Amino acid sequence: MTAGLASDTPRRMGRKQINDPDEAMTARFAAGTLARIKAVLMPKEPLAAFLRSAVERELKRRERIKPKPD
Template sequence: MNYLYMVSGKPDWTQIMVSYIANRVGRKRINDEFMSARFPAGTFARIDANLREREARSDFIRLAVDAEIARREGASGPPPAKKKPAAPSDQG
């Protein structure tokens, strides 16, 4: 729960009002999967050196991941779908 503490009243700072702020407020998430990753020393400097004007580092990394996934899927095709094991037959 998030609470916003607001001082109400005129110059009298002794009255404090607490109001609840719903978590639904704001825009809808567009990138809602989260992953933390560690990179070798110097990687961020190399990324920063290759950023386009006004491009964020996170956008660069997302594009790089998408490009690598597309490259790998194009080379071997998408991974095969897992088949469900066959149910044992009642014909004994």
């Protein structure tokens, strides 16, 4: 009989959560937009990485041009 079987691994396995669940979202694009994006992706570049990069660039651009409050 085997007594006291226990695992050294944590109960939750798999990929570590990197984002706040409140920041997850689904986005819909105009017809043809995803095909255009996929046509310009670099080989093996994930779609999600492209979208994150594009959003970050746009946020920085808008933050630069946003008028400062007085």
